[in-house]
Amino acid sequence: MSKLKRSILYWILLSPVVVMALFPFVVMFVTALKPSSEMLSPTWWPSEPTWRNFVDMWNETGFGPALLNSLFVSLGTTLLVIVISIPAAYALSRYRFAARGAFRQFLLISQMLSPIVLVIGLFRLLIEAGGFLNYLTSTYLGWTTNFQFIDSLTGLVFVYIGFNLAFAVWMLQSYFSTIPRDLEEAAWIEGASPFKTLVKVFLPLAVPAIVVTAIFTFIFAWNEYPLALSMLRKQDVYTLPIQVVNQVAGRYTVEWNYVMAAAFVATIPIAVMFMWLQRYLMRGLALGAVK
Template identity: 60%
Template sequence: MTPKLKKSILYWVLLSPLCVVILLPFGIMFVTAVRPRDELFVYPPTWTFSEFRWDNFVEMWAKTNFGGALLNSLYVSIASTVIAILLSIPAAYALSRYRFVGKGLYRNFLLMTQMMSPIVLVLGLFRLMVHLNLVNSLNSLVVTYVAFNMAFTIWMLQSYFNTIPRDLEEASWIDGATHFTSLVKIFLPLAIPAMVVTAIFTFINSWNEFVLALTLIRNQNDYTLPVQIFSQVAGRYQVEWHHVMASTVLATVPVAIVFSWLQRYLIRGMALGAVK
């Protein structure tokens, strides 16, 4: 056995408890989702069961508004992510490249907003959306998610923009390019890894958000996935746990696809933005 193989085995042994802690909830969720209804509450609990009930997913889809909630979550998450990134790029670029009065104060303000929980502002946000006539509208979630995520996206992008050499922009200015042209054609292509990483985290934050969606959306046809899954449990005399777990399994699939698809950008962005 080579020293490299021994070291790998040692690392896996040390990491195995953490892997168990992380993967165990997902294992229980999947097993419950495909287990027959009659075997959900057997005692003592077992990992084995008589058959894989893939029909649980079909029944759940038919009995709940999962398809509509999935589309609602996709719309809200994608729209809020795109808008937050588009609005954050100019702000992050200004913080990275220009000096102005109150720059440090503004950066500290962005950091302080990240320390505040959204639930503290729920009442004020609800009254604001009532005044704007946006309650029971998915656009109310888009607006609030953009507002809450922009501090994070600006901070992330500004930190990465600082690592891009100014010489590249100055060379383009000497060649006759305008500030906007150098930003679009030279600066932003170099910042794609950072923008992708920021977009991933913004998408996940919007996808998983529950409190604001529960407060601002009252119509069941406009529920997002977290609220739709919660509605399968809250106020029910009998909870169909195999349907709840089937919903949860399907709700994790889009996030897993996004991570798998953009993994190379995620690693590059986190590594390149770490060292100036």
């Protein structure tokens, strides 16, 4: 069978999966284009596509500030998780120390805890952390500060780091174990320090694994709702999931065209990131399969 025929056959076999994956996005897009008078009509395509729904949604629902808040939280969480987890995963993969196996098991067990189970404890922890920092600065530095991690995007970033760090370390250390030690030892023989070896030799080989971990971390922070709803109570610090849900919850009249427009636009950053980094994603998944 020729390559062209095989490709056509594969696309035919995969077409039901493609339709199922794209169908929700098509429904969101079509609904976002409908005028309010046709929102509950059984027709699929609107008689007059209303592109202004996207503009009105942006202006009336506070979508812009929520988008910036989500970008800040997601990018900040991803960057800090990667920076912290790389040396931790490297040490876990390359060095032997007491209770190493117990620590690995702890990382795995921590992934079984649902965020909603810990939300009350995390809420109290953030309150106490802000008060403790205010006490330290006023007592030892003589400064009057107002550290507050509730209703703060920075506090939410710290919470997300806590939930993603164990996952990132576990993922990266399994990838790092597939990289031959001979490469590092050769760099040491040439006089490179362990830190320089990590930066110049090890990390370029681990780029696919780092990108895969960053993608999963970003998606978690971008889509997470229960923790954000519990930690953020002010309109100006809402993230996208809270802002979109608020267009539905507690309302007598729901503007579904605005809701679908907001949901559709909220998926664009994730889609762009996947298209941009898909080659690293496939390489990273292949590395995990080899191990």
